[in-house]
Amino acid sequence: MDVKENEKSQAQLDMAESLKAQVDIEHSMRDLEQAVLSMRQRLEERQQEGVSIIDLLKEEEHITYLEGQLHQKRNQLIQVEHQVSEQQDTLASKVREEKTWQSIKETRKEEFYHDMKMIEQNEQDDLNTVRAYMLARNG
Numbered sequence: 438m439d440v441k442e443n444e445k446s447q448a449q450l451d452m453a454e455s456l457k458a459q460v461d462i463e464h465s466m467r468d469l470e471q472a473v474l475s476m477r478q479r480l481e482e483r484q485q486e487g488v489s490i491i492d493l494l495k496e497e498e499h500i501t502y503l504e505g506q507l508h509q510k511r512n513q514l515i516q517v518e519h520q521v522s523e524q525q526d527t528l529a530s531k532v533r534e535e536k537t538w539q540s541i542k543e544t545r546k547e548e549f550y551h552d553m554k555m556i557e558q559n560e561q562d563d564l565n566t567v568r569a570y571m572l573a574r575n576g
Contacts, residue, residue, distance in 0.1 A: 441538045445531040452524040459517045462510055469507045476500045 480496050 441531070441535040445528070445535050448524065448528040448531045452521065452528050455517060455521045455524055459514065459521055462514045462517060466507060466510045466514065469503055469510060473500055473503050473507065476503070 476496060477500060480493065480500065483496065484493060
């Protein structure tokens with residue numbers, strides 16, 4: 438039984454870690470999207486100001502780099518979402534297993550106590566039979 442509880446606990450921990458990773462990636466993506474948006478706006482403003490083409494190309498290059506990072510984060514997010522989905526399935530399975538084992542354990546426990554009561558009752562009946570026999574014989 439403890440093994441099933443441990444497996445469920447481990448599945449919960451694994452899923453929690455994956456969910457945290459998913460949230461971290463989503464935050465990172467939002468930050469990157471905001472950075473790209475800000476840099477694009479700044480690039481447009483600088484174009485209006487008449488900044489040199491070399492400076493504009495450097496900024497465009499940096500934006501392209503950030504967009505590449507954003508693309509990588511999207512791929513990571515897809516992988517983590519898939520991992521979370523698998524871990525949800527695993528956790529659901531472990532919960533079902535634990536409930537099944539708990540039910541079996543309770544059934545076995547009830548059967549054991551029932552058997553013990555029957556043994557005790559039989560012993561009590563035997564003692565009463567012997568006592569009645571002794572009273573009848575002596576009595």
